[in-house]
Amino acid sequence: MNKKMNESSHLILHRTSKDELKKGVTVITRGEGVRVFDQDGKSYLDLNSGITRPVHVGHGRKELAQAAYDQMSTLAYFSPCGFSSEPAMNLADKMAEIAPAAINRFVFECDGSEAVETSMKIAKAYHQMRGDKGRFKVISREGAYHGVNGLGVRALGVVPMMRQIMEPLAPGGVFIKSPYCYRCPHNLTYPNCDVACARLLEERILFEGPDQISVFIGEAIQQGFGAYAPVKEYWDIIREICDKYGILMIIDEVITGFGRTGKMFATEHFNAKPDMITMAKGLTSGYLPLGGVGCTDAVQDSIEVLNHLHTYGNHPVSCQTAIKNIEIIETEKLVENSEKIGRYFLDGLESLTDHPSVGEVRGKGLWLAIDFTMDKKTRANYPGTSLNRMISLAMEKGALMKSMGCALEFAPPLILAKSDVDETIEILEEIISKEEKELGL
Ligand SMILES: Cc1ncc(COP(=O)(O)O)c(C=O)c1O
The missing domain is CATH 3.40.640.10 (Type I PLP-dependent aspartate aminotransferase-like (Major domain))
Known part of the structure; x- marks a missing residue:
């Protein structure tokens, strides 16, 4: 299989528009640890445990x-x-x-x-x-x-x-x-x-x-x-x-x-x-x-x-x-890992706070978020279109992210390692800078 799903499919998806179907919807075919793979074999770091966040122990556990x-x-x-x-x-x-x-x-x-x-x-x-x-x-x-x-x-x-x-x-x-x-x-x-x-x-x-x-x-x-x-x-x-x-x-x-x-x-x-x-x-x-x-x-x-x-x-x-x-x-002490790697992840997010659009970073364990703003003083809302552009760019770069309100949210599998966090922060640095340029911030 190396075909995206389109309008000809007999399947009805949840909260997915006709427009998205026209463009083609990614088919996830396999998962292993903190990564999943699509119809073309492309690998993604799964930063929200299957997007709706359930996969605590990671993918592919026999x-x-x-x-x-x-x-x-x-x-x-x-x-x-x-x-x-x-x-x-x-x-x-x-x-x-x-x-x-x-x-x-x-x-x-x-x-x-x-x-x-x-x-x-x-x-x-x-x-x-x-x-x-x-x-x-x-x-x-x-x-x-x-x-x-x-x-x-x-x-x-x-x-x-x-x-x-x-x-x-x-x-x-x-x-x-x-x-x-x-x-x-x-x-x-x-x-x-x-x-x-x-x-x-x-x-x-x-x-x-x-x-x-x-x-x-x-x-x-x-x-x-x-x-x-x-x-x-x-x-x-x-x-x-x-x-x-x-x-x-x-x-x-x-x-x-x-x-x-x-x-x-x-x-x-x-x-x-x-x-x-x-x-x-x-x-x-x-x-x-x-x-x-x-x-x-x-x-x-x-x-x-x-x-x-x-x-x-x-x-x-x-x-x-x-x-x-x-x-x-x-x-596997995953609660402890969630606490420990969560702290490391939060430290990584703190390193992004000099960006003009990064309003607040927060999190407990491996549930974290960056709340974006157009203006740090007034805490004005950040456009959903900008969050969507960052999510698309992250996906191109091999990381799956999601938005919630004005925030990007992260709820990865609890087996996440420091190297996965480092990779994520690098991608975030790049997509945030690019979007700020687009917005003239
Ligand atoms: C806090 C909370 N309660 C209830 C639900 C509903 O759970 P489900 O999607 O498994 O029906 C969700 C789903 O995300 C949730 O986040």
């Missing part, structure tokens, strides 16, 4: 294929309802060992969107079974991303066109502003702001009616704007407000779980105490579809029966693959 093969040959499938399987029970045990805070019970779904749906369903079941039947609203943040399904999509702020095409949505989606100090939505400055982005949750709750609100959901570190971590007090303040009004707090760890940010879960950076977490991506490193919800004993104990059934819930093959994947993450 151990994972073997784990899936062995489980398929033993028991490929059985119902998650009224029956159990060893891989699902073992994965839940393992998760209880590594999950943050008091998260102790788990159910597994097919992906992150389903995990978010299920967490909201669990929250409703929790409230209803305690006789609290009026809570149907979900509070999230305007810069959030929580997936593409019914309940999650109403909490999805950052890609308005993905939410708006599904409108009218189920009622109950409520938003507050996101933490984003570099371009604060409240025009305040930390610490004088007194963390208004968290404290204003209370005002929203009082406006909406405290007894109508089921959950607050937020990503531990947010993908909108590019890998944005809130200040250290943020999650404690949110927790306090949720407790005051009997609202459950869900931390979405779909991107950040399994070592992405230099801790097994990003919740640990804040010592946050969620009632539930959602996860996917790094759970199987993308080798098979799997998402999950973890909750505290207190949440699970209140639910007599979770009236919920997906054919592929608690799937034995996916669960066994996840167990092997977590074993690799642990034995």
